[in-house]
Amino acid sequence: MMEENYFGRGMGMGRGFGRGMGRGFGMRGYGMGTMQRPFGRHGFGLRYFILAVLNEGKATGAEIAKRIEEISNYYWRPSPGSLYFFLKEMSDEGYIEVEEDNGKKYYKITKEGREIIDSTWFPFKSIIKRDIVSELEGLADYIVEKRATLSES
Template sequence: MNGSSHDSGSGSGSPFGGFGGFGSGGSGGFGPGLFGGSGGNGGPASALFDAMDQLRKAFEPRPSGSSRMARGDVRAAVLSLLAEGPMHGYQIIREIEERSGGSWKPSAGSVYPTLQLLSDEGLVDAEEQNGRKTYSLTEAGRAAAEEADSPAPWESTGTRDGGRHVALAKAGMDLAGAAAQVARTGSTEQADRAVEVLDEARRRLYAILAEG
C-alpha cells in the first residue's frame, strides 16, 4: 500500500488486497486474535476491529465479471473504444475491465457477437493480423460513436451495480490499513485515540450525505 509496511498481501482484484482476512481470525488476516484474546471483550481494540471489518465489507467489490450490463452497454463500450483506435477482442475486454476499475468485465460471449453485429451493420471492419482479427470503425461507425452523446458505460458501472467509486475504495483501504497498524502495534491510549478519529471520520462522512 503505497510502499508502507502494512502486511497487505497479494490480493485478488479487491481494493483491499491482503486485508481480505478481516474478521477471519486466521493466519494472515486481521481477525480479533491480533488484538489479544478473542476480541469479544470490548474495548478500543475490539472497536478498531469492528471499524476495519465494516470498511472491508463496504468497499469490497464483487468479483470481476459479476456486473450485469445491458447489451446496449456492450455495444456503446465497443464503439467508444474503437473510436480511439483499432483493437482486437481481448483488448476490448481488458480495456473495459481496467477502465471500470474491475467492476465490469464483459465476457467473450457478449463482446464478439457485438463485434459481429456491428460488422453486419457496416459500422466495423475486421482485418486479420497475426492470426487474430483486429477491429476498426468505418466512417459510419465513427459517426455512430460521435452521436452517442453520453458517458462511456464503464463510467457509470459503480452507480448501476451498487459498486463504489475506485478512489473512495482506495481511501477506505488506506484508512483500514492505518487502523490495522494502530491495533497491532499501538498502545491502549493510542487505540483509544484511533477510535475517536474513526468515529469523527464516520460523523463527517454522514454529514456530507446530509448536505444533499
C-alpha cells in the same frame, strides 16, 4: 464521504454498480430516448463499450474484452460469445471493420461508429478519460480515513 460516481454507485449494470444514473439510463428496460437508436436495448452497454475501446485504436477481441474489464473497474468482463456476436453484428452494420494480420482479427471503428459516439449521449466517455483519476483519489482518501480509524481502535 466519497461522492457517488460511475464506479461506486453507477449505472445499474450488475455487480458493483447501483443507482447512479437513475431511470433515464440503463440496460434493464428504462427509457433511453434517442440513445435507443441505432442499437436498441439489446446489447446497449456492450456495443457502446466496444465503440469506446475501438475509438482509442484497433484491437483484437481479447484486447477489447480486457479493456472493457478495466473500464468497468474489474466488475464485468463480457463473455466471448456475447462479445464476438456483437463484433460480427456491428461489422455487418458498418460500425466497425475487421482486418486480419498474422492470423489475428483486428477490429477498428468506422466513420459511422464515430458518428454514434459523437452524436449520442455517451455516458462512458467521461469514465474512460476523467473519472478514473477522481475515483482513485477518492479511494485513496477513503483508505487513509479507514487506516486512521483502525489505528485509533
